[in-house]
Amino acid sequence: MVREFNTCVRSNNLPPLPAEPGSNSVDLSKAKNLKDVELLSEGLNVQWVLTALRTITTNHRNLQKVSLCAPCLSRTTINRADPTDVRRAIGEVPHMQWLESDHLLAQPRESHSIRLKVLYYEHPDGTDCRCANSLLPEATKRGIVDLVNLKL
Amino acid sequence: MSNPSLPPEILDYIVDLLHDDPEVLRKCCLASKSWILRTRKHLFACIKFPTPKILQSWKKAFPDPFNSPAYHTHTLTYYPSAVDVTAVDWIQGFSHVVHLEVIGRGKLTTQTVASFILFHGFSPVIKSLRVNFSILPASGIFDLILSFPLLEDLSIFTFFGEFIDGDDDSGRLPTTVQPQNPPMFTGSFDLFMSGGMGSITSQLLSSPGGIHFRKLTLTWFHEADAPSIAALVRECSDTLKSLKVTLATFGT
Numbered sequence: 001m002v003r004e005f006n007t008c009v010r011s012n013n014l015p016p017l018p019a020e021p022g023s024n025s026v027d028l029s030k031a032k033n034l035k036d037v038e039l040l041s042e043g044l045n046v047q048w049v050l051t052a053l054r055t056i057t058t059n060h061r062n063l064q065k066v067s068l069c070a071p072c073l074s075r076t077t078i079n080r081a082d083p084t085d086v087r088r089a090i091g092e093v094p095h096m097q098w099l100e101s102d103h104l105l106a107q108p109r110e111s112h113s114i115r116l117k118v119l120y121y122e123h124p125d126g127t128d129c130r131c132a133n134s135l136l137p138e139a140t141k142r143g144i145v146d147l148v149n150l151k152l
Numbered sequence: 153m154s155n156p157s158l159p160p161e162i163l164d165y166i167v168d169l170l171h172d173d174p175e176v177l178r179k180c181c182l183a184s185k186s187w188i189l190r191t192r193k194h195l196f197a198c199i200k201f202p203t204p205k206i207l208q209s210w211k212k213a214f215p216d217p218f219n220s221p222a223y224h225t226h227t228l229t230y231y232p233s234a235v236d237v238t239a240v241d242w243i244q245g246f247s248h249v250v251h252l253e254v255i256g257r258g259k260l261t262t263q264t265v266a267s268f269i270l271f272h273g274f275s276p277v278i279k280s281l282r283v284n285f286s287i288l289p290a291s292g293i294f295d296l297i298l299s300f301p302l303l304e305d306l307s308i309f310t311f312f313g314e315f316i317d318g319d320d321d322s323g324r325l326p327t328t329v330q331p332q333n334p335p336m337f338t339g340s341f342d343l344f345m346s347g348g349m350g351s352i353t354s355q356l357l358s359s360p361g362g363i364h365f366r367k368l369t370l371t372w373f374h375e376a377d378a379p380s381i382a383a384l385v386r387e388c389s390d391t392l393k394s395l396k397v398t399l400a401t402f403g404t
Contacts, residue, residue, distance in 0.1 A: 023382060024378045024382055026385050026397060027386060028385070030386070030390070031390075033392060033393050035393050037394075040397070069398075
């Protein structure tokens with residue numbers, strides 16, 4: 001069974017994040033020839049990324065790779081290996097947006113699987129990759145995530 | 153020095169192997185008259201005019217534009233500040249340029265916009281155009297873009313400042329007529345702007361042939377530009393194969 005990528009995720013008893021389709025957001029629903037999508041947010045705002053990901057459907061049969069950028073937490077004194085700390089550092093709403101993105105991208109697809117490339121900034125303590133993993137638990141569990149280290 | 157028994161195809165092949173070594177190519181040029189043509193093809197493949205002095209040297213060395221090695225140039229880079237807009241014959245020699253780069257730094261002047269008009273359609277085979285300005289001049293830039301009927305790839309980089317018009321004098325410059333064969337924009341579009349994307353995208357979206365890019369690389373900084381990003385993606389939906397959107401932050 002193939003589900004459309006239009007679900008919302010609930011987390012920690014918070015209400016589902018509202019979908020915000022409209023002329024101001026990136027709508028990929030008609031771009032069915034897409035092979036490669038990179039949606040990179042250097043800051044914590046990933047709402048536009050999530051909104052764009054929601055428009056990817058099973059009709060995107062050529063889509064092979066989606067790339068995202070994990071938030072850079074190098075200036076905070078958090079334990080990047082601790083999901084709770086990461087959630088506190090990036091904020092509740094961005095964290096939920098990440099989890100929904102993860103949920104959308106981790107869905108099994110009938111025709112083919114999409115590789116997920118996650119760019120992250122390396123921190124000297126080496127925990128940033130675990131930060132990226134904690135933001136994308138489902139996709140990481142499915143083994144479809146390729147982590148790419150961006151040297152600061 | 154040339155060996156009369158050496159077939160020209162072999163000679164061409166040898167010179168082609170040296171295409172990225174200008175020092176050796178210059179020596180080849182001096183070795184034999186029969187070597188000159190092939191070596192010139194590589195020596196003059198990429199030409200850059202960053203200063204008036206360099207452009208003046210070119211014009212002095214090659215006063216006849218139709219018999220100059222500009223014929224071999226496929227990549228031309230010019231700075232509007234280097235161009236004397238009153239003496240423009242030299243441009244006509246560059247009729248085989250495929251890639252054009254225009255780089256502007258500092259304050260916009262009438263000369264900047266006037267140089268655009270001089271370059272309108274100067275090479276009918278241009279396929280890619282890169283516009284790199286610290287402050288992007290609204291006046292004339294799109295007339296320049298639309299003057300190349302085979303243009304496929306477009307890059308626009310402006311590092312800071314808003315999209316503004318040039319000096320007040322620019323209003324007195326002659327304007328161009330609507331191109332008969334506007335480009336179809338079927339290649340890639342790379343846009344990097346710190347703000348004011350609306351002015352670029354509105355002109356691009358209203359181009360007579362529409363836009364049909366297969367690859368979009370869009371870097372934006374402000375929420376206010378979200379509609380522009382969305383409009384570009386929407387307009388290219390049918391042809392788009394690769395999309396990269398980066399919401400950048402200052403200082404990264």
